[in-house]
Amino acid sequence: MDHQLTLGDRLKVRTMIYVASEPIPRFWPMRTFIHHNPLFGLEHLPFEEAVEEANRLFHGRGYLSRSEYQEYWQAGKVDEAALRKYMQAFLEKQGDALPEIPMEHWLWSLMTLCKSEQLVPKTDWLDGHVLHAALHGQATDPDAARQKARLQEILAHKIALDGPVYANVDRLFGTDIGSTLDDLLVKSCLDFFDEGQSAWQSPGRKQGFFAAWKEVAQHNVRFFLRGMHLRQLLESEQTPEGVVAHILRDLRVPEASWQKYITRQLTRLHGWAGFIRYRSTAKHYYWAEQYPADLTDFLAVRMVLGMALLQEVVRHQGCPANAEEIQNFVHADPLSAYLRLELYTGTILPAWAQQVEDMLARRKRPSFDRVGQQYVAAKTRWEGERQVHNLLRLARAMGAEAETQLLAMSPEQLDQFLNILRAWEKGEGFCWLRSMESHYIKSLVNRIHIPHQQEAVEKRPFAQALMCIDVRSEPMRRHLEAIGDYQTFGIGGFFGVPISFLEYGRGTEVHLCPAIQTPKNLVVEIPAELELEEEPLYGALEHVLHELKSSVLSPFVAVEAVGLIFSLGLIGKTVAPLTYHHLHNKLHAEKPVTRLLLDKLSPDQADSILRAVQRAMIVRALIKEWNVPRDQVTDDDVKELREIALEHISGPSALAQRMQFSAQQEAEFIQKLRDTYRVERHESSLQMERLGRIGFSLDEQVRYISQALLLIGMNRNFSRFVLLVGHESETENNPYESALDCGACGGGKGLPNARVFAAMANKPEVRRRLRDKGIVIPDDTWFLPAVHNTTSDAVELFDLDLLPARHLLYLERLRNGLSAATRRSAAERMPTLGGSENLAQDPYAAAAMALRQTHDWSQVRPEWGLTRNVYAIVGRRALTEGLDLESRAFLHSYDYRLDPKGRLLETILASPMVVGEWINLEHYFSVVDTEHYGSGSKVYHNVAGRFAVMTGNQSDLRTGLPTQTVLKDGKPYHEPVRLIVLVEAPVAFAQRSVGNLVKIKALLGGGWVRVILMDPEDEYRAYVLEDGAFHLQERSVTPDSQTILEEIA
Amino acid sequence: MHIIIWIIAGALLPWFPFSWIFNRLLVSAPGAWARALAVLVLPQLGLLLLLKSGAWMSLGQEMPQTLRALALFTAILYAYRAAGTRDVQIWARLMATSGLSLTWLLVGLLPRYWDVQFFVLAWSIPAALMLLWAGILTQRTGGSYLGLTGGFARVMPRLSVLMSLTALAATATPVFPNFFALLQAMASLPISWMPLLLLVLLLWGWTVGRLLQDLLFGIYRGEPVDDLSVGGTWLGGLTLGVFALVGLFWGGIWIIN
Secondary structure (H helix, E strand, O other): OHHHOOHHHHHHHHHHHHHHHOOOOOOOOHHHOOOOOOOHHHOOOOHHHHHHHHHHHHOOOOOOOHHHHHHHHHOOOOOHHHHHHHHHHHHHHHOOOOOOOOHHHHHHHHHHHOOOOOOOOOOOOOOHHHHHHHHOOOOOOOOHHHHHHHHHHHHHHHOOOOOOHHHHHHHHHOOOHHHHHHHHHHHHHHHHHOOOOOOOOOOOHHHOHHHHHHHHHOOOHHHHHOOOOHHHHHHOOOOHHHHHHHHHHHOOOOHHHHHHHHHHHHHHOHHHHHHHHHHHHOOOOHHHHHOOOOHHHHHHHHHHHHHHHHHHHHHHHOOOOOHHHHHHHHHHOHHHHHHHHHHHOOOOOHHHHHHHHHHHHOOOOOOOHHHHHHHHHHHHHHHHHHHHHHHHHHHHHHOHHHHHHHHHOOHHHHHHHHHHHHHHHHHHHHHHHHHHHHHHHHHHHHHOOOOOOOOOOOOOOOEEEEEEOOOOHHHHHHHHHHHOOEEEEEEOOOOOOOEEEEOOOOOOOEEEOOOOOOOOOEEEEEEOOOOOOOOOHHHHHHHHHHHHHHOOOHHHHHHHHHHHHHHHHHHHHHHOHHHHHHHHHHHOOOOOOEEEEOEOOOHHHHHHHHHHHHHHHHHHHHHHHHOOOHHHOOHHHHHHHHHHHOOOOOOOOHHHHHHOOOHHHHHHHHHHHHHOOOOOHHHHHHHHHHHHHEOEOHHHHHHHHHHHHHHOOOOOOOOOEEEEEEEEOOOOOOOOHHHHOEHHHOOEOOHHHHHHHHHHHOOHHHHHHHHHOOOOOOOOOEEEEEEEEOOOOOEEEOOHHHOOHHHHHHHHHHHHHHHHHHHHHHHHHHHHHOOOHHHHHOHHHHHHHHHHHHHOOOOOOOOOOOOOOOEEEEEOHHHOOOOOOOOOEEEEEOOHHHOOOOHHHHHHHHOHHHHHHHHHHHHHHHHHOOOOOOOOOHHHEEEEOOOEEEEOOOOOEOOOOOHHHHEEOOEEOOOOOOOEEEEEOOHHHHHHHHHOOHHHHHHHHOOOOEEEEEEHHHOOEEEEEEOOEEEEEOOOOOOOOOOOOOOOO | OHHHHHHHHHHHOOOOOOHHHHHHHHHHOOHHHHHHHHHHHHHHHHHHHHHHHOHHHHOOOOOOHHHHHHHHHHHHHHHHHHHOOOEHHHHHHHHHHHHHHHHHHHOOOOOOHHHHHHHHHHHHHHHHHHHHHHHHHHHHHOOOEOOOOOOOOOOOHHHHHHHHHHHHHHOOOOOOHHHHHHHHHHHHOOHHHHHHHHHHHHHHHHHHHHHHHHHHOOOOOOOOOOOOOHHHHHHHHHHHHHHHHHHHHHHHHHHHO
């Protein structure tokens, strides 16, 4: 049948899959967890519409429940005036629908008094007439024609023609195809996508997902035992898109509905689909290169499994086999279909469930007409009574008049009344959200400092620190500034230098930059010390033990023998994590001192490096393959062998002749050099290309450094030390560890970028060129890389061996300052992480607790990470200096005066702000729906294939944040509001910058972030973007926030 | 005369095919309390009839094979039917029938009246409690059919715990009296009949597993409901506790003797 599919047909199916996958957010592997907006694929829509669409696609909710918002309102975290304003705007849109009813009073009472999630829940039969009858205790008068029409509507909505056939069969026959299909598909995905977790790998993975699965599936006993006949389905088509098209035709899905059908199939397991989507586009991803897969493969596997399960059910239960037959079945006996739907979707009245189930179970089924009519009447009555109960409860809470108003309404008025309530409830969450945001906007505008117009003469600080914009840097910066002569700046944690980093001892590159960028430059880490060939004894032992642990057979034979050894670690980690960690570190070989290959290589240098590497490989091969030691081989011998391997000359080599190896042996050796040791012509050109990516040209270095310094407004008054503080977290037994690392580094650690920046900025040649650009860095200024461990708050300095001797005199003061800030920050944080309140007064104890958090493997919440983020402030530090922002603000330094064209602001908006938006919305949606957008409780998580987590042993990949990250005692710890971005810049200037960035314009216009502009040229008036226009936000006259003046710890 | 007594007794102390009458009687009782009372009283009446008429002892120590087979068949049939239902009320009724039918295995073996009476109560009491819980569930949600709106564990934790414990008590879980009753029934059977009794036990395990699955697990999607009152919980808990303690005491006496 595949031959019937033309190239155009295949492309059409692939295009449909591509389009259908657009709303599914990419999911990065856990090792480089990227905080992303779960609704990223819908960012072209305004926020409110996107939330609604996502609810349809992913079944996730977009707002908190009413009662949760009410708690915030009672706690004073909702702007009541704004809430009333949005309510009035809504009522104005309704016109004079019910002039005699005080709708404002009703809606306000609904919002503030009603505790239930929905006052008017979804119903099948409820309307004004039914409600009127129920209110007055009358029997409803069924109108047969209206009932019939309504029944058709209900069935058309619930058994949609473009809905998956198996899902419709499940709804009508109580079968379990959907969840069985998910289980089988997840199992197949786990087999294929495994990244080394399983001891036994699935065969044939290099062919791609569908091809490999197809081969295995045809011989899968499990499928056979389930009665699934896959062979016929698989033999009918060769390509995955052919299979998809073939099955869609077999299922008689109208071609016009294919797109929707495919979307529903892909969104069912959107975690897996998102991962495969990421993987298929990540060119540098090792596992994707080795074992390719895309969403067409995924969909084809799903469709084949689904079809086989459906065929099995059709054979055994005689249910409809395709979309057309389902529609015929439904139309043939709508009442029976309705009763089935009610029973199998769980919406049936419980008192009727057994009776309907018994009727369906009978071999000779009676007519459903009588029972169906009775059931519809009962359901209608129940819906009416439930609605009356809800409305009367609210009315009684409102006062006696409300009940009278309710009882006085005619059926038509009640119909309108219900419609207004329904419409309000649909948009109520968004009003609460905006009102909460309004509270935070006002709060920020009132607290922010207005910088003095006349700046004092700048004093040279003892040290300057460039820290990530991450919210966790905020307390460190505040404490560091408070304890001494320090000046801090906020910048994206990759320091504006996107790199692809090849760490020493690792085989694959990691992109250290925001996920929206692709780095061009490769930085290679090489050891500065001589590497010993011998593996340390402890390392070798550990290797053996881990091999044993992951082996399939070893549990049967080795538990008694080596189990005790593992138990020692287990006890140590549990009872004394810190001591265990110290001991463990002593036994491990330390990572050697390394340097970064930073400068661009000339073709000669690249060639020379390649030659050196190839020679080293040949020497190693001679020892291993021919057992010829180095002292018996001359450089000329090696060179000759290399030339032969690269096909520049032909053998026999002098070495082979001298050692009396036969021509056959030499040919085999040369082939091995080419295949195993990669000394081969094609490989050489690839390696040359790769070497060409290494490092930065001098121009690039100057450009990156100058841009980064200007971006944060740092073009003068450099101090002796300029710290480049990257950040990382350190936790144990935590699959989400990289979620706590640097978001601006693509979920990686920020140290390599800091080292690269420092190395560039310390170069005399770079400084000379910077001076030409007006950035004068004094000779005694030294850029020093450091890393901030956000779990313990410790700051460690790196590359100290490169530090000029004159700086060593000041090193102790610097370290003292940093460790004091560490302790003060820990004292602030630890009480929020379950520590005693007294720790706030005992910085040493707090720091000890923070350190313990890093090594405690039982700790589900080692740190709060980016939770509670709410603000992003782009401007000078003077706006926020001394202000306690409670670790809730991304702080990006920026001085618009150094940015006449607005290009730097564009850079900030296009990159760090987008990273902040993703982080914020990841947290937002993980709170408002912990199950669909969040990943539920960590307690039930299991690592899947070393790239993600699942709940239990098999589930969709959990893509969001766990409840332990965003909730505390079951309540939101992260207050879910959209990111409020404050920019210090003239309004017209900022608008021009935004106008130049289409994507950012859409984000701001669509309300994905809230924006405040503080115009320094207009007396720092604040303008808030709302409904497409900037509105003046007055500052309240409040006392200035107290500057923190604390004693040096 | 004895045949009529056997038939009436078989309808009250359920025994296939007259167990059908026992079930109809329970269904027709108006309300949960009446059903609970019926499941406590009817088997006792059947037992009384058997003992007072002398029919109980007339069979002597050696039980006829057909009687034994019928008793076990009844237990298996109703346990199997219970595994297929999701309605708590029906479940309790079917499980009571399944358990009570085992009384027939003891015909002629337990000479003391109170011993047999307690054997019967060991099945009746959890069934009566379960019927009460089913009544409360019906009052709260409109029916006692499980699995429609997800598990109740989060929304009605107190009632869910009591129902779970009662379900375990109804299926001869250790420490509850019917566990020791089951041991007595086992002791009364020749070893070749043991697989059938084990089949009964297997079916009970299956049925209670299904019930707990529907009762406890899954995210609740229904209307807001009120849980059982604290007083009611204490009372239910106390009843189950006393029931278990008496079971231990009774089981101890049986083992010592």
